[in-house]
Amino acid sequence: QVQLVESGGGLVKPGGSLRLSCGVSGFTFSDYTMSWIRQAPGKGLEWISDITSDSSRNYGDSVKGRFIISRDNAKKSVFLQMNILRAEDTAVYYCARGGGKYCTDAVCYTPPFDFWGLGTLVTVSS
Protein backbone atom coordinates (compact mmCIF):
# COMPACT_ATOMS: atom_id res chain seq x y z
CA GLN A 1 0.00 0.00 0.00
CA VAL A 2 1.03 3.60 -0.50
CA GLN A 3 2.95 5.08 2.42
CA LEU A 4 4.62 8.45 2.95
CA VAL A 5 6.73 9.09 6.04
CA GLU A 6 8.09 12.51 6.91
CA SER A 7 11.06 13.12 9.18
CA GLY A 8 13.41 15.91 10.19
CA GLY A 9 11.12 18.21 12.11
CA GLY A 10 12.06 19.78 15.40
CA LEU A 11 12.82 22.99 17.26
CA VAL A 12 14.97 25.58 15.52
CA LYS A 13 15.84 29.18 16.28
CA PRO A 14 14.71 32.05 14.05
CA GLY A 15 17.13 32.45 11.16
CA GLY A 16 18.13 28.81 11.35
CA SER A 17 17.79 25.97 8.88
CA LEU A 18 16.18 22.56 8.81
CA ARG A 19 15.91 19.78 6.22
CA LEU A 20 12.78 17.68 6.00
CA SER A 21 12.67 14.29 4.31
CA CYS A 22 9.80 12.20 3.03
CA GLY A 23 10.32 8.56 2.16
CA VAL A 24 7.69 6.75 0.14
CA SER A 25 6.72 3.20 -0.74
CA GLY A 26 3.97 1.39 -2.58
CA PHE A 27 4.08 3.23 -5.91
CA THR A 28 6.48 4.19 -8.69
CA PHE A 29 7.89 7.32 -7.10
CA SER A 30 9.64 8.62 -10.22
CA ASP A 31 6.30 8.91 -12.07
CA TYR A 32 4.72 11.42 -9.72
CA THR A 33 4.79 15.06 -8.74
CA MET A 34 5.39 15.38 -5.01
CA SER A 35 4.34 18.27 -2.79
CA TRP A 36 4.88 19.79 0.62
CA ILE A 37 1.92 21.31 2.45
CA ARG A 38 1.93 22.84 5.91
CA GLN A 39 -0.57 23.66 8.62
CA ALA A 40 0.17 26.21 11.31
CA PRO A 41 -1.35 25.49 14.74
CA GLY A 42 -5.10 25.97 14.60
CA LYS A 43 -4.96 27.18 10.99
CA GLY A 44 -5.79 25.88 7.55
CA LEU A 45 -3.75 24.11 4.91
CA GLU A 46 -1.08 26.01 2.97
CA TRP A 47 0.67 24.61 -0.10
CA ILE A 48 4.43 25.20 0.07
CA SER A 49 6.11 23.61 -2.90
CA ASP A 50 6.02 20.87 -5.47
CA ILE A 51 8.48 19.05 -7.70
CA THR A 52 7.51 17.25 -10.88
CA SER A 53 8.77 13.90 -12.10
CA ASP A 54 11.35 15.74 -14.22
CA SER A 55 12.34 17.95 -11.26
CA SER A 56 10.62 21.19 -12.24
CA ARG A 57 9.93 23.13 -9.06
CA ASN A 58 7.26 25.55 -7.87
CA TYR A 59 7.03 27.49 -4.62
CA GLY A 60 4.44 29.42 -2.69
CA ASP A 61 5.10 33.13 -2.22
CA SER A 62 5.64 32.79 1.53
CA VAL A 63 8.68 30.52 1.12
CA LYS A 64 10.08 31.52 -2.28
CA GLY A 65 13.80 32.25 -1.99
CA ARG A 66 14.08 30.55 1.41
CA PHE A 67 12.98 26.94 0.85
CA ILE A 68 14.32 24.46 -1.70
CA ILE A 69 12.57 21.27 -2.75
CA SER A 70 14.46 18.33 -4.21
CA ARG A 71 13.99 14.64 -4.89
CA ASP A 72 16.06 11.48 -5.14
CA ASN A 73 14.26 8.91 -7.25
CA ALA A 74 16.72 6.16 -6.37
CA LYS A 75 15.99 6.68 -2.68
CA LYS A 76 12.26 7.29 -3.32
CA SER A 77 12.47 10.44 -1.28
CA VAL A 78 11.57 14.10 -1.50
CA PHE A 79 13.25 16.77 0.59
CA LEU A 80 12.56 20.30 1.76
CA GLN A 81 15.52 22.45 2.73
CA MET A 82 14.21 25.29 4.87
CA ASN A 83 16.45 28.32 5.40
CA ILE A 84 16.09 31.66 7.16
CA LEU A 85 13.28 30.22 9.24
CA ARG A 86 10.77 32.54 10.88
CA ALA A 87 8.32 32.11 13.72
CA GLU A 88 5.50 32.04 11.17
CA ASP A 89 7.01 28.92 9.60
CA THR A 90 5.97 26.98 12.71
CA ALA A 91 3.63 24.27 11.46
CA VAL A 92 3.07 20.61 10.81
CA TYR A 93 4.63 19.86 7.43
CA TYR A 94 2.96 17.22 5.28
CA CYS A 95 4.38 15.43 2.29
CA ALA A 96 1.77 14.50 -0.30
CA ARG A 97 1.64 12.73 -3.63
CA GLY A 98 0.21 14.80 -6.44
CA GLY A 99 -0.29 18.38 -7.42
CA GLY A 100 0.86 20.31 -10.44
CA LYS A 101 -0.52 20.28 -13.94
CA TYR A 102 0.16 18.10 -16.91
CA CYS A 103 -1.29 17.82 -20.36
CA THR A 104 -1.63 14.84 -22.63
CA ASP A 105 -3.38 14.60 -25.99
CA ALA A 106 -4.46 18.23 -25.65
CA VAL A 107 -6.24 17.51 -22.34
CA CYS A 108 -4.82 19.04 -19.17
CA TYR A 109 -5.08 17.61 -15.67
CA THR A 110 -4.44 19.07 -12.22
CA PRO A 111 -4.09 16.00 -9.99
CA PRO A 112 -5.25 16.00 -6.39
CA PHE A 113 -3.13 15.24 -3.36
CA ASP A 114 -4.27 11.65 -3.13
CA PHE A 115 -1.94 10.35 -0.42
CA TRP A 116 -0.51 12.19 2.57
CA GLY A 117 2.04 11.44 5.24
CA LEU A 118 1.28 11.90 8.92
CA GLY A 119 3.32 15.10 9.07
CA THR A 120 6.32 16.37 10.99
CA LEU A 121 6.21 19.32 13.37
CA VAL A 122 8.56 22.25 12.86
CA THR A 123 8.77 24.81 15.66
CA VAL A 124 10.67 28.05 15.12
CA SER A 125 11.31 29.74 18.43
CA SER A 126 14.12 31.28 20.40
Add this chain to the structure above:
Amino acid sequence: SYVLTQAPSVSVAPGETARITCGGNDIGSKDVHWYQQKPGQAPILLIYYNSDRPSGIPERFSGSNSGNTATLTISRVEAGDEADYYCQVWDNSSEVFGTGTKVTVL
Protein backbone atom coordinates in the same frame (compact mmCIF):
# COMPACT_ATOMS: atom_id res chain seq x y z
CA SER B 1 -3.42 35.37 -6.30
CA TYR B 2 -6.47 33.15 -6.50
CA VAL B 3 -8.70 33.03 -3.44
CA LEU B 4 -11.10 30.27 -2.34
CA THR B 5 -13.68 31.24 0.26
CA GLN B 6 -15.47 28.82 2.55
CA ALA B 7 -17.88 29.40 5.41
CA PRO B 8 -16.02 28.89 8.71
CA SER B 9 -18.57 26.49 10.12
CA VAL B 10 -21.64 24.45 9.32
CA SER B 11 -23.86 22.67 11.85
CA VAL B 12 -26.10 19.78 10.88
CA ALA B 13 -28.24 17.20 12.67
CA PRO B 14 -27.58 13.49 12.18
CA GLY B 15 -29.38 12.13 9.15
CA GLU B 16 -29.68 15.53 7.51
CA THR B 17 -27.76 16.93 4.54
CA ALA B 18 -24.76 19.24 4.86
CA ARG B 19 -23.69 21.48 1.99
CA ILE B 20 -20.25 23.04 2.08
CA THR B 21 -19.53 25.69 -0.50
CA CYS B 22 -16.25 26.90 -1.95
CA GLY B 23 -16.35 30.23 -3.75
CA GLY B 24 -13.84 31.42 -6.31
CA ASN B 25 -13.79 33.51 -9.45
CA ASP B 26 -14.97 31.27 -12.31
CA ILE B 27 -14.15 28.20 -10.23
CA GLY B 28 -16.41 26.23 -12.57
CA SER B 29 -13.60 26.34 -15.14
CA LYS B 30 -11.20 24.62 -12.75
CA ASP B 31 -10.88 21.14 -11.27
CA VAL B 32 -11.82 21.16 -7.59
CA HIS B 33 -10.65 18.64 -5.05
CA TRP B 34 -12.01 18.21 -1.52
CA TYR B 35 -10.28 16.96 1.62
CA GLN B 36 -11.52 15.87 5.03
CA GLN B 37 -9.36 16.39 8.12
CA LYS B 38 -10.28 15.03 11.52
CA PRO B 39 -8.63 16.41 14.68
CA GLY B 40 -5.02 15.32 15.04
CA GLN B 41 -5.01 13.53 11.70
CA ALA B 42 -3.64 14.21 8.25
CA PRO B 43 -6.12 15.24 5.56
CA ILE B 44 -7.56 12.59 3.27
CA LEU B 45 -8.81 13.01 -0.28
CA LEU B 46 -12.60 12.99 -0.32
CA ILE B 47 -13.62 14.15 -3.81
CA TYR B 48 -11.41 14.75 -6.85
CA TYR B 49 -11.99 16.35 -10.21
CA ASN B 50 -15.16 18.02 -8.90
CA SER B 51 -17.27 14.91 -8.36
CA ASP B 52 -15.25 11.68 -8.36
CA ARG B 53 -14.84 9.62 -5.19
CA PRO B 54 -11.70 7.64 -4.32
CA SER B 55 -12.27 4.03 -3.45
CA GLY B 56 -13.43 3.66 0.13
CA ILE B 57 -15.24 6.99 0.28
CA PRO B 58 -18.97 6.49 0.91
CA GLU B 59 -21.50 7.51 -1.74
CA ARG B 60 -22.95 9.91 0.85
CA PHE B 61 -20.19 12.31 -0.19
CA SER B 62 -20.70 14.06 -3.51
CA GLY B 63 -19.40 17.15 -5.28
CA SER B 64 -20.44 19.62 -7.93
CA ASN B 65 -18.88 22.68 -9.52
CA SER B 66 -20.36 25.46 -11.63
CA GLY B 67 -19.99 29.18 -12.11
CA ASN B 68 -18.35 30.73 -9.07
CA THR B 69 -19.19 27.99 -6.56
CA ALA B 70 -18.15 24.42 -5.92
CA THR B 71 -20.19 22.41 -3.46
CA LEU B 72 -19.46 19.37 -1.31
CA THR B 73 -22.63 17.60 -0.20
CA ILE B 74 -22.77 15.16 2.68
CA SER B 75 -26.02 13.20 2.71
CA ARG B 76 -27.37 11.35 5.76
CA VAL B 77 -24.77 12.96 8.00
CA GLU B 78 -23.23 10.78 10.68
CA ALA B 79 -21.38 11.69 13.87
CA GLY B 80 -18.16 10.45 12.28
CA ASP B 81 -18.42 13.15 9.59
CA GLU B 82 -17.50 15.83 12.12
CA ALA B 83 -14.30 17.28 10.69
CA ASP B 84 -12.73 20.16 8.80
CA TYR B 85 -13.28 20.21 5.05
CA TYR B 86 -11.06 21.98 2.51
CA CYS B 87 -11.48 22.64 -1.17
CA GLN B 88 -8.42 22.98 -3.42
CA VAL B 89 -7.59 24.02 -6.97
CA TRP B 90 -4.53 24.57 -9.12
CA ASP B 91 -4.03 28.11 -10.41
CA ASN B 92 -1.10 29.64 -12.25
CA SER B 93 1.54 27.14 -11.09
CA SER B 94 0.30 27.26 -7.49
CA GLU B 95 -1.99 25.10 -5.42
CA VAL B 96 -4.67 26.97 -3.53
CA PHE B 97 -6.63 25.68 -0.56
CA GLY B 98 -9.89 27.08 0.66
CA THR B 99 -10.12 28.57 4.13
CA GLY B 100 -11.76 25.44 5.49
CA THR B 101 -15.18 24.64 6.94
CA LYS B 102 -15.68 22.97 10.29
CA VAL B 103 -18.67 20.64 10.23
CA THR B 104 -20.32 20.07 13.58
CA VAL B 105 -22.84 17.27 13.99
CA LEU B 106 -25.45 18.33 16.51
